[in-house]
Amino acid sequence: MSGVGPMYPQEKPEHPYLESSYVGNLLGNYSSRFCAGCGYGIISQLYTRTFEDEGLDPKKYPLIIGIGCYSQIILLVHHSAQKILTLHGRAPALATGIRMGNPKMKPIIFSGDGDALGIGGNHFVHLCRRNLNCVMFIFNNGIYGMTGGQAAPTTLFGAKSTTTPYRMFERRIDGIEIALAAGATYVARTTVAHPRTFMKYFKTALKHNGTSIIEIITPCITNFGRKNLDSLGNENMNLEEDISKMDSAGKMIEWIKKNTVRINQAKFMDERELFNKYVIGEFRHDTSQIEYSEQYNRIKDIAQGRR
């Protein structure tokens, strides 16, 4: 565990900027456990940077982390942040308990595509339905990365993985569509290739009083890129470019950029054109809905005879 920053508050800081800023802490920890080219390094830097820019009180923004490669982000964020590593898929449920146990807190949930849309799909839907004040990130790399590249519910049609060695034949699930249907009040999707939009959406979500779902498309080179060609997602457009495996960070980021469509462009595209594409942008920002714990306070008022 050495080289990943101070494990404990009493431990001597390893980097001069460690005490002064979160980002300093992050940059000081020049070794991480992520594979080369992984998007989680970008995400943890953007997360800590936003956290610092906004001057957030770590005590009020606990970090609820699911199970996946991104669980290692726990080692990168500042040691004064309050974090808990939960069971696979149960992070939204635990965040509900934290928020309702102490309504001053606004949980920030880190979850992956398998975590939020596979095993924890039910908890995700009901978190959106309740409109609980929290921010939920879904890191979507389209694969089960930590267990070694098995097909996820979000794996693109036709992609290869260790459990779909011929090709993925199931239709993929769209977390954003589910969040919209279930009634989340702030819904956005971005990619690690668009870091500024990530920060913008995160800041909006922090100010938003209600469930905020932000999906981030992130590359997994080791388990997804090396097995798949960069023509994935462009099956319907007969491109005459060179087709190669996405075995480096650059190729994968390029593929993500090529494979995303902005929401205002997507309006003019048909289903065939949007097949295996990621639509990015802000899908919903509804401030008219009442937040869950505020609703519950009204119930308390009725029960206590104040209303």
Next chain:
Amino acid sequence: MISNDEKRFLEPGKHLMMGNVAMSEGALSAGASFFGGYPITPSTEVIEHLSKRLPEVGGCCMQMEDELASINSVIGASLVGAKALTATSGPGFSLMAETISMAANLEIPFVFCDVQRNGPGNGYVTEPHHNDIGFVRFAGNGEFQVIALAPMNCQELFDLTITAFNFAETYRCPVFILSDAYLGHLHEVINIPPKEEILKRVIPRELPEDTSGRMFTYKDRVSGEYVTPKPPQMGTEYCPGLFIHQPHGPDGLPTPKPMEFIEAIIDKININKDKICLTDTYKIEDAEILIIAYGLPVRSSYRAVDIARKEGIKVGLFRLITIWPFHDEVVKEVVKNKKAIIVPELNYTGYIAEQVERVTDLKTPIIRVPKVCEFHHPNDILEKIKEVA
């Protein structure tokens, strides 16, 4: 964190109450302020009653989407300093096992009411069946020790729930209340003590004094004793520092040896068995034949002992109030020089009979009286007494 709200405590005196309601009122008196649950027969009355009562006292009762979510919300609430509980039965318990294991390893205190019922998801769901006794002991993957209490009437459902919360606060482990379908739906008169008396009994949730990063039970290197700090609380000055899911070794520091922290979470309970293991005896002094029982069969056993005594058979009753941890030493002492041991249980396997067999010498016969989905009639036990007398 007991709120001063008068509504938390019922008027002292006698009340006619259903078992599940008595359990809920016990939880409220103990200071519970969060309940996460999912309706399942026969534990539904707990969530029904608490969804009415908890908002009154400023707490929160949530009906979650499933049992997995309800237990997770309970440990979430416990992490931020609310005394929390959940209630379920049958298959709901199987779903919760995953998180019970996590909570036990993270030493997050909570109380779990298991209103036991027969069978899997379908079947005689409104019939009692003490079939979770074995499951409770190892309720989940991984190694840990839990505390399980078995009340026999509505008064005990109220009292033992307060005890359960105290055990949870002191030892930081999941504490189970093993009710069952008949007990949960039984209406009985219970005696509610005055508020002051209850408050004297309750151990409130406190913030830890030690803020050096020791969050988990550790073995003090000097005294060799297990020290269980107060549970860490998110959102306060006392901050867990790093993610709380980490092994905890001697002196509260992380250890590369998982053995050390497994030892700590199991032995912190085992060395305190004398305080945790509650028992009761009835006419045991000169008994030649001994009945060992827990839960509902105790009620039939009392009657059976009385009838047998009238007929001149020396029978005694030893009652386990705390089932897990099983206090080997005490039971070993009790079963010494007895002609026979009778173990009436509301299950066919005989989970406690197995434990009694383990601590009894081979000469003493152990007679099981299994019953499933129905009460023991005192005659059922009496028959066995007469067989061996």
